[in-house]
Amino acid sequence: MIGKLNHVAIAVPDLEKAANTYRETLGAKVSAPHPVPAHGVTVVFVELPNTKIELLHPLGDKSPIAGFLEKNAGGGIHHICFEVEDVVAAGETLKAAGARVLGDGAPKIGAHGNPVLFLHPKDFFGTLVEIEQVPAA
Numbered sequence: 247m248i249g250k251l252n253h254v255a256i257a258v259p260d261l262e263k264a265a266n267t268y269r270e271t272l273g274a275k276v277s278a279p280h281p282v283p284a285h286g287v288t289v290v291f292v293e294l295p296n297t298k299i300e301l302l303h304p305l306g307d308k309s310p311i312a313g314f315l316e317k318n319a320g321g322g323i324h325h326i327c328f329e330v331e332d333v334v335a336a337g338e339t340l341k342a343a344g345a346r347v348l349g350d351g352a353p354k355i356g357a358h359g360n361p362v363l364f365l366h367p368k369d370f371f372g373t374l375v376e377i378e379q380v381p382a383a
């Protein structure tokens with residue numbers, strides 16, 4: 247079912263510092279900060295030759311990453327995102343297999359303009375998984 251690794255997301259306490267580290271120290275192509283209120287985060291995209299890194303910082307009072315940063319004050323890998331052809335069909339298949347789809351179960355538009363769903367980390371060996379519908383090339 248899953249295709250390419252679309253991105254690895256890292257929750258960070260200081261977005262500017264993290265962006266500078268990826269830009270200056272690691273020499274990556276790094277975007278400006280991009281607020282995504284529908285997901286309660288501000289994101290900086292780091293473009294790599296074969297995938298992307300999302301640097302995430304909480305936005306608003308009810309950010310879904312606030313609890314994670316409270317437990318991991320210095321930051322840490324928050325989720326991984328796999329591409330799928332049909333996110334609704336993938337969500338139904340995963341639910342039938344016993345995985346918990348988070349939220350109300352309906353896909354939301356993610357930071358890349360595509361529908362996404364999140365799957366509970368306890369069902370994937372301690373890793374929060376995002377699936378993103380990416381149109382075939």
Ligand SMILES: CC[C@@H](C(=O)O)C(=O)SCCNC(=O)CCNC(=O)[C@H](O)C(C)(C)COP(=O)(O)OP(=O)(O)OC[C@H]1O[C@@H](n2cnc3c(N)ncnc32)[C@H](O)[C@@H]1OP(=O)(O)O
Binds near residue numbers: 300302310372
């Ligand atoms: C930029 C937009 C978009 C994109 O297009 O790419 C994004 O990526 S948005 C990213 C942010 N959005 C989300 O994360 C949405 C889905 N997340 C959630 O619904 C919640 O964060 C959560 C996964 C249900 C966790 O909720 P929270 O209230 O923080 O914690 P709990 O107490 O309910 O946690 C239960 C259990 O799970 C462990 N946990 C929590 N977060 C993670 C994580 N990121 N990775 C691994 N494990 C995680 C937590 O420690 C608890 O474990 P125990 O302590 O053992 O019970």
Ligand SMILES: [Co+2]
Binds near residue numbers: 255300327376
């Ligand atoms: Co993501």
